[in-house]
Amino acid sequence: MTVIDILFRVDEICKKYDKYDPEKQREANAFLDDAFARLYSLVEADIEKALAVRFLFSYPFLFLFSFQTLIFQINYWNKMQKSDKVSTEKNRAAAVALSAEIRRIKARLMEEVPKLQKLAKKKVKGLSKEDHETRFDMVLALPDRIKAIPDGSTAAASESGGWGTSSSNKKIKFDSSEERFGSDFYQQTEESDQFRQEYEMRKMKQDEGLDVISEGLDTLKNIALDMNEEIDRQVPLMDEIETKVDKTTSDIRKNNVRLKKTITQIRSSRNFCIDIILLCIILGIAFYLYNALK
Amino acid sequence: MSGSDPGKLISKADNLTTLSLTRWSADWESATRLYEQAANGFRVSKDYENAKLAFEKASKGREMLSSPWDAAKSMESAAALAKELRNWTEVIDFYRKASELYMQCDRPQFASDSLAKAARAVEDALPSDAIKLYSDACVLLEDDRKEQMALDLYHAVTNIYVKLEKYTDAVAFLLKLGLAADKCNATNSQCKAYLSAVIVYLYAHDLKQAEKCYNDCSQIDAFLRSDQNRFAGKLLSAYKEGDVEEIKRVAQSRSITNLDSVVNIFYHLHCCFWTCMCLSYNNVKDSIIKLARKLPTGDVAAFKTNAAIGEGEALDENDLK
Numbered sequence: 172m173t174v175i176d177i178l179f180r181v182d183e184i185c186k187k188y189d190k191y192d193p194e195k196q197r198e199a200n201a202f203l204d205d206a207f208a209r210l211y212s213l214v215e216a217d218i219e220k221a222l223a224v225r226f227l228f229s230y231p232f233l234f235l236f237s238f239q240t241l242i243f244q245i246n247y248w249n250k251m252q253k254s255d256k257v258s259t260e261k262n263r264a265a266a267v268a269l270s271a272e273i274r275r276i277k278a279r280l281m282e283e284v285p286k287l288q289k290l291a292k293k294k295v296k297g298l299s300k301e302d303h304e305t306r307f308d309m310v311l312a313l314p315d316r317i318k319a320i321p322d323g324s325t326a327a328a329s330e331s332g333g334w335g336t337s338s339s340n341k342k343i344k345f346d347s348s349e350e351r352f353g354s355d356f357y358q359q360t361e362e363s364d365q366f367r368q369e370y371e372m373r374k375m376k377q378d379e380g381l382d383v384i385s386e387g388l389d390t391l392k393n394i395a396l397d398m399n400e401e402i403d404r405q406v407p408l409m410d411e412i413e414t415k416v417d418k419t420t421s422d423i424r425k426n427n428v429r430l431k432k433t434i435t436q437i438r439s440s441r442n443f444c445i446d447i448i449l450l451c452i453i454l455g456i457a458f459y460l461y462n463a464l465k
Numbered sequence: 466m467s468g469s470d471p472g473k474l475i476s477k478a479d480n481l482t483t484l485s486l487t488r489w490s491a492d493w494e495s496a497t498r499l500y501e502q503a504a505n506g507f508r509v510s511k512d513y514e515n516a517k518l519a520f521e522k523a524s525k526g527r528e529m530l531s532s533p534w535d536a537a538k539s540m541e542s543a544a545a546l547a548k549e550l551r552n553w554t555e556v557i558d559f560y561r562k563a564s565e566l567y568m569q570c571d572r573p574q575f576a577s578d579s580l581a582k583a584a585r586a587v588e589d590a591l592p593s594d595a596i597k598l599y600s601d602a603c604v605l606l607e608d609d610r611k612e613q614m615a616l617d618l619y620h621a622v623t624n625i626y627v628k629l630e631k632y633t634d635a636v637a638f639l640l641k642l643g644l645a646a647d648k649c650n651a652t653n654s655q656c657k658a659y660l661s662a663v664i665v666y667l668y669a670h671d672l673k674q675a676e677k678c679y680n681d682c683s684q685i686d687a688f689l690r691s692d693q694n695r696f697a698g699k700l701l702s703a704y705k706e707g708d709v710e711e712i713k714r715v716a717q718s719r720s721i722t723n724l725d726s727v728v729n730i731f732y733h734l735h736c737c738f739w740t741c742m743c744l745s746y747n748n749v750k751d752s753i754i755k756l757a758r759k760l761p762t763g764d765v766a767a768f769k770t771n772a773a774i775g776e777g778e779a780l781d782e783n784d785l786k
Contacts, residue, residue, distance in 0.1 A: 393723040396653040403651065404613040 207290035207306065214283055214313065221273045221320045273320060280317045287313065471506030474499045475519060482526070497526030501539070508546070517546040521559075528566070537566035541579055548586045556586050557594060564605075573609040577602040581618055592625050599625075603641075612645040616654055619645065623661070627753060632669040636662045636678065643682075652687040659685075660693040660720070661753045663700070668756040672704055696720040721757045 185192075291306045436442075478499035482491045504519030524539035544559030560583030567576035584598035599622045606615040619642035626635035639662040646655035659682040666675035679697055682688050696718060703711040 389720075389723065393653075400613075400651045400653055403649070407611070407613075 207287065207293070210283065210287055210290060211306075211309065214280055214287065217276055217280055218316060218320065221276050277317050277320055281314065284310065284313050284317070471503040471510070471512075471515070471519070474503035474506065475515070475522075478503065478522070482522075491529075493526045493529045497523050497530065500526055504539075504542070513546045513549050517543050517550070517555075520546065524562075533566040533569040534572075537563045537570070537575070537579070540566060541582075544579075544583070544586075551590075553587045553590050553594075557583050557591075557598070560586075560598075568605075573605045574611060574614065577605040577609075577614070577618075580605070581621075584618075584621070588621075588625060592629055596622055596625055603645075607645070613649045613651065615645050616642060616651065619658075623753070627665065627756065632665050632671075636665050636674075639665065640678075643685075647685070647687070652691070655685075656688050656691040656693040657723075659688050660697050663697045664753060664757045667700065667704060668759060672701075675704075676701060692720060716757050721754060 287310045288307075291303075291310045478496040481488075481496040481499070482493065484491060500519050500523035504516050504523055507513075507516035507519055520539050520543035524536045524543065527533075527536035527539060540559050540563035544556050544563060547555040547559055560579045563579045564576035567573070567579060580598045580602035584595040584602065587598070588595045599618050603615045603618050603622075606612065606618070619638055622638045623635050623642070626632070626638060639658045643655045643658040643662075646652070646658060659678075662682070663675050663679050666672075666678055679701060682697075683694065688694050696715070699715045700712065703715050
C-alpha cells in the first residue's frame with residue numbers, strides 16, 4: 172500500500188468516526204449557539220486554505236497542516252517529478268487557475284465580512300465584554316487579512332518571468348501615458364533573445380538543407396530527362412534489331428527443318444538396307460576374289 | 466596459312482589480279498582473301514603502312530565481287546590504320562569512300578557514322594574539314610529522318626566552332642540542333658540548345674543578338690515553359706542592369722552545369738574593369754559551359770547605359786494632370 176492510500180483511508184475513517192470525536196463535537200455544539208463564531212471559523216478556514224494553496228505553488232515542498240493539503244502536496248510532488256518543464260508549464264496555467272480561484276474566494280469572503288460585523292454587534296449569552304470587543308477587532312482585521320492573500324495579481328508572482336506584469340487592472344486603459352512601464356518593459360530578456368537566436372539559426376540551417384536538396388533534385392531532374400531522351404533514341408534501333416532478329420530466327424527455323432528432312436532421308440531404312448546389301452555384296456566379291464587368288 | 470609471310474601473300478594476290486597473257490580474267494575472290502589475310506598479318510606485326518595498302522586492295526576486290534558492305538568495312542579498317550599513321554587526307558578519303566559504299570548498300574546510318582568517325586579523327590588537325598564532314602553526316606541522317614542521332618554531331622560541330630571562336634556559326638548550329646531536337650521531341654536538348662545559343666551570343670559581347678535570339682526562342686512553347694527559359698531571362702536582365710555580381714551568381718546556377726556534356730565551363734571574368742577570378746572548375750569537358758562561366762565579358766556598363774537610353778525618359782508626375 173502506498174502512503175497516499177494510507178492517508179486516504181485514515182482520512183475516510185476519521186470522517187466516519189468524527190461524531191465520536193469529543194473535541195470536535197464540543198466545537199460543533201459550541202458553535203451551534205454562536206452564529207458569529209461559526210461563521211468566523213469558516214472564514215478563517217477559508218483564508219488558511221487559500222494561503223496554503225498559494226504557498227504550495229510558491230514552495231512546493233513545504234510541509235503543510237491538514238491531511239487534505241498534505242495529500243494534495245504529495246500528489247503534486249509526484250506530478251512534479253515526472254517532468255520539470257511540463258510541470259512548469261502546467262504550473263503556470265495551474266497557477267493562473269488557482270489565482271483566479273483564490274480571487275473568487277477572496278471576493279466571497281469579503282462579502283461575508285459585513286455579515287460577520289452584524290453578528291459581532293449582537294449580544295451573545297456567556298460571552299464577556301472583552302470577548303465581544305475582541306470579536307469586533309477580529310472582524311475589522313479580517314478585510315485586511317483577506318486582501319493580504321496573494322493571488323498572483325502582484326509583481327511577486329515568480330513564474331511570470333520578466334514580462335513586466337500588467338497588473339490586474341480593474342479599468343482598461345488605452346494609451347496609458349500616465350503609467351510608465353518599467354524601462355525594461357521593451358527590453359528583450361536573455362531568455363527571449365536566446366530563443367530568437369536559436370530560431371534564426373535553425374531557420375538558416377533548414378534553408379541550407381533545403382538548398383542542398385533542391386540542387387540534388389535539379390541534378391536528378393536533369394539526369395532523368397537525359398535518360399529519357401537517350402531511351403527514346405534507342406527505341407527505333409531496338410525495333411530494327413527486333414525485326415532483323417525475327418527474320419533471322421525464321422530463316423534458321425526453316426533451315427533446321429530442311430536439314431532434318433535431309434538427314435532423315437539419308438538415314439531412312441530403305442537406304443540403310445540398300446547400303447547393307449551393297450556392303451554384303453562387296454564383301455562377298457572380296458571374299459570370292461581372295462579365295463580365287465589363294 | 467597464317468604462318469606465311471604477309472608480303473608473300475600480297476605478291477601472290479597481286480599476281481592473281483594482274484592480267485597477262487596467261488591470265489585472261491582476274492581471280493578476285495582468292496585475291497581478296499589473300500589480301501585480307503596479308504592485311505591482318507601486317508596489322509598484327511604493326512606494319513601499318515602495308516596493312517593499310519592491303520586493306521585498300523581488299524576493299525577494291527570486294528567491290529569487284531559486288532559486295533559493297535564488305536568493301537566498306539575494309540575501307541574503314543584502312544582508314545583507321547591511316548589515322549594511326551596520322552595521314553589525315555587519306556583518312557578523310559578512305560572514310561568518304563566507305564560512306565559512299567554504305568550508301569550503296571542503302572545504310573545511311575553507317576554512312577554518316579563513318580563520316581563522323583572521320584571528322585572526329587581530324588577534328589584537331591583540320592577543323593574546317595571536320596566541320597564539313599560533320600555537316601554531311603548530319604545531312605545524311607536528316608534525310609533518313611534519324612534526327613536523334615544527329616544531335617550528338619551538332620554538339621560536336623558547335624564545339625569546334627566555339628574553339629575556333631566563330632560564334633555566329635556556332636549559334637547557327639545550335640539553332641539547327643534545336644530544330645532537330647524539336648522534330649524528335651527531345652525538349653530537354655532543345656531548351657539546352659537555345660540557352661547555349663544565348664550564352665554564346667553574350668560571350669561574343671552581342672547583347673542585342675542575344676536578346677533577339679531569346680525572343681525568337683521564346684516563341685517556342687517548350688522553351689517558354691522550361692527552366693532554361695527562366696535562367697536565360699535572369700541572365701539577360703542581369704546583363705541589362707550591368708550587375709556583375711548578379712551575372713556571376715546567375716551563371717553559377719545549376720542550369721549551367723546541367724547544360725549537357727557539351728557545355729562545361731570554368732568561370733573567369735575577362736574585361737577591362739574587373740579582375741579574373743576562377744570560381745569553379747568542375748569536370749571541364751567541353752566549351753559552352755566554359756563560356757558561360759567566363760561571363761560577363763566586355764564592358765557590361767556599356768550595356769547598362771544603352772539599355773537606359775533605350776528605356777526613354779522617366780515618367781513625369783505632370784503627365785498625370
